[in-house]
Amino acid sequence: MMHFEFQVEGGNFTKAGAASSQLKKILKQLNVDPKIVKRIVVALYEAEVNIVAHAYKGDIIIDIDTQKIGIKLIDEGPGIPDIEQAMQLGYSTASPSVREMGFGAGMGLPNIKNNSDELRITSEVNKGTIVELITYLNQ
């Protein structure tokens, strides 16, 4: 069992992806199958950037055991009023300045879904969002 935690600052794009980069290094050291590492990196990056782009701050909690990698992202932020709508390819409420950087294509949540084995999103408007991802190691 291994446990890691990272903090994410809302609005700070200079640090966006730092946790994903750390986890990538850890998984490589643990000799996790490169195909699995690739999927996890995509899923975590998108979830991490969503906190930066859409929330105020958040925590990333990662638990690794012999069977699976569990990632939980808990943020304080505006929440997601309609999760089904948010999951749709192309749906985005990103601000113009965020879009100018090339974010805000509405592809992040679909990328997360395509690159995790289990995905659960719960959210409360004006409070925050919890994204839980599970990736199984031996399939």
Add this chain to the structure above:
Amino acid sequence: MTVSELAEQLNLRVFSGNEGLNHEITNGYTSDLLSDVMGHAEAGNAWITLQTHRNVMAISSLKDLSAVILVKGFEPEADMLAQSNEEGIPVLGTNDETFVISGKLYNLLNKQ
């Protein structure tokens, strides 16, 4: 084909990331949408874009891309340049438009 061979053949400027000039280029990916690249580019790709900030390098590193090619004379911002050097992933530049440089890269990679 390596990044330095590519830079020479297409007459590209090398801004940074010289350590990665020996990276092998498998293919190209053209997009200015970061999540599109995150979801669909593949390891070894050269990424053609007009985005000039450091998040481009974060993605390039996470996806194991071999180089970034900036179009239309765009130059990397200071933080992009710094991260390119840190990661050893070259940032190249051209005055060509996206369509033109994508076509040139396509032809070059499919000629071999």
